Amino acid sequence: xxxxxxxxxxxxxxxxxxxxxxxxxxxxxxxxxxxxxxxxxxxxxxxxxxxxxxxxxxxxxxxxxxxxxxxxxxxxxxxxxxxxxxxxxxxxxxxxxxxxxxxxxxxxxxxxxxxxxxxxxxxxxxxxxxxxxxxxxxxxxxxxxxxxxxxxxxxxxxxxxxxxxxxxxxxxxxxxxxxxxxxxxxxxxxxxxxxxxxxxxxxxxxxxxxxxxxxxxxxxxxxxxxxxxxxxxxxxxxxxxxxxxxxxxxxxxxxxxxxxxxxxxxxxxxxxxxxxxxxxxxxxxxxxxxxxxxxxxxxxxxxxxxxxxxxxxxxxxxxxxxxxxxxxxxxxxxxxxxxxxxxxxxxxxxxxxxxxxxxxxxxxxxxxxxxxxxxxxxxxxxxxxxxxxxxxxxxx
Amino acid sequence: xxxxxxxxxxxxxxxxxxxxxxxxxxxxxxxxxxxxxxxxxxxxxxxxxxxxxxxxxxxxxxxxxxxxxxxxxxxxxxxxxxxxxxxxxxxxxxxxxxxxxxxxxxxxxxxxxxxxxxxxxxxxxxxxxxxxxxxxxxxxxxxxxxxxxxxxxxxxxxxxxxxxxxxxxxxxxxxxxxxxxxxxxxxxxxxxxxxxxxxxxxxxxxxxxxxxxxxxxxxxxxxxxxxxxxxxxxxxxxxxxxxxxxxxxxxxxxxxxxxxxxxxxxxxxxxx
Numbered sequence: 074x075x076x077x078x079x080x081x082x083x084x085x086x087x088x089x090x091x092x093x094x095x096x097x098x099x100x101x102x103x104x105x106x107x108x109x110x111x112x113x114x115x116x117x118x119x120x121x122x123x124x125x126x127x128x129x130x131x132x133x134x135x136x137x138x139x140x141x142x143x144x145x146x147x148x149x150x151x152x153x154x155x156x157x158x159x160x161x162x163x164x165x166x167x168x169x170x171x172x173x174x175x176x177x178x179x180x181x182x183x184x185x186x187x188x189x190x191x192x193x194x195x196x197x198x199x200x201x202x203x204x205x206x207x208x209x210x211x212x213x214x215x216x217x218x219x220x221x222x223x224x225x226x227x228x229x230x231x232x233x234x235x236x237x238x239x240x241x242x243x244x245x246x247x248x249x250x251x252x253x254x255x256x257x258x259x260x261x262x263x264x265x266x267x268x269x270x271x272x273x274x275x276x277x278x279x280x281x282x283x284x285x286x287x288x289x290x291x292x293x294x295x296x297x298x299x300x301x302x303x304x305x306x307x308x309x310x311x312x313x314x315x316x317x318x319x320x321x322x323x324x325x326x327x328x329x330x331x332x333x334x335x336x337x338x339x340x341x342x343x344x345x346x347x348x349x350x351x352x353x354x355x356x357x358x359x360x361x362x363x364x365x366x367x368x369x370x371x372x373x374x375x376x377x378x379x380x381x382x383x384x385x386x387x388x389x390x391x392x393x394x395x396x397x398x399x400x401x402x403x404x405x406x407x408x409x410x411x412x413x414x415x416x417x418x419x420x421x422x423x424x425x426x427x428x429x430x431x432x433x434x435x436x437x438x439x440x441x442x443x444x445x446x447x448x449x450x451x452x453x454x455x456x457x458x459x460x461x462x463x464x465x466x467x468x469x
Numbered sequence: 470x471x472x473x474x475x476x477x478x479x480x481x482x483x484x485x486x487x488x489x490x491x492x493x494x495x496x497x498x499x500x501x502x503x504x505x506x507x508x509x510x511x512x513x514x515x516x517x518x519x520x521x522x523x524x525x526x527x528x529x530x531x532x533x534x535x536x537x538x539x540x541x542x543x544x545x546x547x548x549x550x551x552x553x554x555x556x557x558x559x560x561x562x563x564x565x566x567x568x569x570x571x572x573x574x575x576x577x578x579x580x581x582x583x584x585x586x587x588x589x590x591x592x593x594x595x596x597x598x599x600x601x602x603x604x605x606x607x608x609x610x611x612x613x614x615x616x617x618x619x620x621x622x623x624x625x626x627x628x629x630x631x632x633x634x635x636x637x638x639x640x641x642x643x644x645x646x647x648x649x650x651x652x653x654x655x656x657x658x659x660x661x662x663x664x665x666x667x668x669x670x671x672x673x674x675x676x677x678x679x680x681x682x683x684x685x686x687x688x689x690x691x692x693x694x695x696x697x698x699x700x701x702x703x704x705x706x707x708x709x710x711x712x713x714x715x716x717x718x719x720x721x722x723x724x725x726x727x728x729x730x731x732x733x734x735x736x737x738x739x740x741x
Contacts, residue, residue: 150476150583153735158477168581176503178510187506190499191578219510 079162080124081274082148082243087157089118089143089298117143118298121157125291130265131276132285132306135295141278144295145245148276163242163273167192170247174232181216181223181231188235202238209234229257237268244269246277250284262288283370283409330359330416330427338432343439343456347400349412349431352393359389361416365398368411369454375410398431403458405436410454486585486731493584500575500592501599519600523559527551530672540673544706549611553704554671556601556608557695560637562662563597568641569648569655576741586737587730590641597641598634608702615703626701633694636719643726646733649740670695675709687711690719 092114118140125131133141146152148159149166174192175184185206189198198206207216210230220228250258265288269275279285285292286306294302302308331354341347349365365378378398380387398414412431481489509515527548534540535547542550571593572579572586579586612620648654669691675683686692693715699705 146580147476149581151580152738154476154478156478158475161474161476162472164474166583170581173577174581176507179503179506183506187499187503191496191503191582 078126080160081127081129081162082123082125083160084124084148085122085157085159087118087121087144087147087154087159088116089140089147089152090114090116090155116298118147118154118295121293121295121300123293123300123303125274125276127273129274129291130289131274131291131293132289133276133278133293133295134280134282134285135301138297139295140298141295142247143298145247145276145278148243149245161243165241166243166245167239167241168245168247169236169239169249174235175220175228177221178219180219181210181212184220184231185235189238192235192239198238206231206234206237209237226256233257233260233264237264239268240272242273244272244275246275246279248278248280250277250279250281281370330355330361332427332429338435340435340437342437343405343407344402346402347405347434347436348397349399349434350395350397351414351429351431352395353389354393355389355391358391360386361389361418362386363396364415364417366413366415367400368413370409370411375454404455405434406454406456407436407438408454409433409435481731481734483731486734490585490587490591493588496582496584496588497592497595500578500589501596504574504592504596505599516600519563520603523555523601523604526559527555530555534672541677542674543676545615545704549614549702549704550674550699551672552611553608553699553702554669554695556604557633557698558666558669558671558691559604560597560601560633561640561691562666563601564594564637564641565644565658565662567597568593568644569652569658571641571645572649572737573741579738579741586734587642587727590645590730591638593645594634594638594641597637611702611704619703622701622703625697629694629697629701632716632719633698635723636690636694639719639723639726642730643722646726646730646737649733649737665689665691668692674705683711687714688718690715690722693719 121144123131133144135141143152145168147154148161149168151168174188176187179187182203185203186198210227210233212227212231215223215227220231223231249261262284265275275289277285277289289306292302292304292306292308293300332351339347363380367375367377369375396414398412411433414429414431416427416429505516509518512518514521530551531548535551540547568590571589575589578584579589612623644654644658668686669689670686675686675692675696678686687709693712696705696708696712697716700708
């Protein structure tokens with residue numbers, strides 16, 4: 074009987090060390106000099122420890138090369154750790170990837186039969202399941218065509234359909250969210266509540282902090298193979314964004330422009346004004362233009378705003394200045410937004426002199442909105458208050 | 470009582486490794502299915518191609534060595550001699566040619582699934598056997614053309630076939646583990662096999678060789694298996710006891726290649 078008190082996965086002091094291979098000249102040297110001539114190599118992972126219980130969803134974040142995928146591969150047993158050990162209750166582990174699971178030259182039907190067996194879904198898929206996959210993937214008559222003639226959307230739909238049957242004890246997801254289109258993402262997120270809900274433990278790697286906040290309850294933040302933070306998802310989220318901002322605002326003194334302070338994290342209600350401010354120290358008089366940008370978490374810039382409408386230029390005198398930018402209330406929809414300012418030389422628009430991250434703002438619903446139906450899906454980034462006019466022309 | 474799985478840096482014992490191979494045997498069928506489907510997709514003749522090559526070779530050997538050069542045989546007719554010899558040889562050479570790619574072809578699976586990687590060369594060898602089944606069945610028909618109708622030796626046939634099977638798996642395992650490091654072997658194997666067929670009694674009997682060469686032939690495990698196969702099917706009259714040297718070498722090689730692969734199991738993924 075599985076015990077819910079005992080950790081389902083217990084990872085203790087996992088390290089992975091890669092040694093750098095000697096080239097021909099160096100290995101020859103080591104033979105001649107009769108000394109072990111070795112290079113130091115590097116640690117892909119260093120002392121990772123965590124415990125997960127039944128029902129936990131762990132999200133792993135970190136920059137590229139932080140060791141996220143290596144950790145997944147060690148948990149799945151594909152590569153061995155250099156030291157440390159993992160104790161697992163689950164029998165089967167599956168890695169879920171959005172790409173490279175289908176064989177291009179085989180037909181859709183053959184792919185379903187073979188891939189389901191290979192990734193350990195069932196020994197033999199029966200006709201009902203085959204029909205379900207066929208319907209779910211909306212392939213229709215194309216199911217007997219080789220996969221290479223499919224559009225990428227069709228491939229992703231087929232992949233997703235196959236994954237509906239996956240029932241391992243531990244599911245590992247390696248940046249699945251980043252590849253698919255919106256409908257693929259939505260289907261995957263829906264599976265979390267539906268077909269994946271019975272899986273005891275899910276571990277997912279993602280670049281997108283938002284996905285982890287939405288889908289996971291625990292979060293592990295890796296940096297250069299080391300564990301920076303482990304804990305509840307909301308704490309790590311804060312830590313992650315702050316660290317990102319600090320890193321970016323370090324490069325500061327340039328052309329007599331120095332940013333002293335800027336705000337970092339704020340939570341505002343829909344009806345409140347949002348204020349971004351930062352302090353500048355100018356060591357020599359400076360003529361520059363400033364552009365304000367607002368992004369949402371999905372990536373693209375929502376809008377930009379110029380300092381002045383007529384002439385986007387400001388003459389800074391020597392000294393300390395405070396800049397405030399406010400966004401009026403009832404403009405943004407519920408969600409998280411990132412703001413930045415760019416200082417540019419007015420003579421040369423393309424030349425960016427300085428970029429400041431102004432931090433992020435989380436817009437939450439007003440009290441009266443909380444129970445309203447239309448507030449559930451903050452699909453669109455903007456929800457401005459417009460001027461409405463309703464007049465009755467004829468009354469009966 | 471909860472059962473745990475432990476992942477750590479310790480070397481797996483041979484017993485656990487064998488256990489894991491047996492646990493993962495269900496994967497052999499889909500891997501073979503996938504390999505075969507990928508190999509013959511968009512061909513018109515499909516699997517016929519694997520049969521065409523050995524049959525063409527046998528026909529050419531019979532025409533040139535049997536009728537034109539007239540190689541003398543102590544016993545039996547030349548067609549059954551070449552057919553039985555080539556059926557075995559074709560399995561060996563196909564396993565050698567194809568095993569070099571066994572791991573590289575499946576690298577995506579190796580990166581995804583934690584299964585003992587020896588499964589892939591095993592699958593390759595099984596595929597080769599399955600492809601050569603027609604050739605083997607044709608080789609069995611020599612029974613009806615033999616002069617002596619003594620079928621008592623046939624009870625040894627399963628033993629010889631199992632030996633052949635295990636040895637071909639060992640051959641594939643060894644070659645695939647070696648090819649991972651340096652891909653040179655992919656180019657070298659055809660040359661080695663081309664040379665080796667001349668030192669194996671496939672299309673000539675060992676009796677026509679000078680004495681000093683015979684000694685080398687006895688060291689060749691391929692020769693031992695081929696001669697034993699012929700003996701069980703009644704193509705040759707007797708088997709020289711010297712051939713057991715080759716069998717012992719084959720046995721040692723089988724154990725060695727399994728250990729060789731097992732030792733490299735964990736680092737294969739770094740070389741893919």
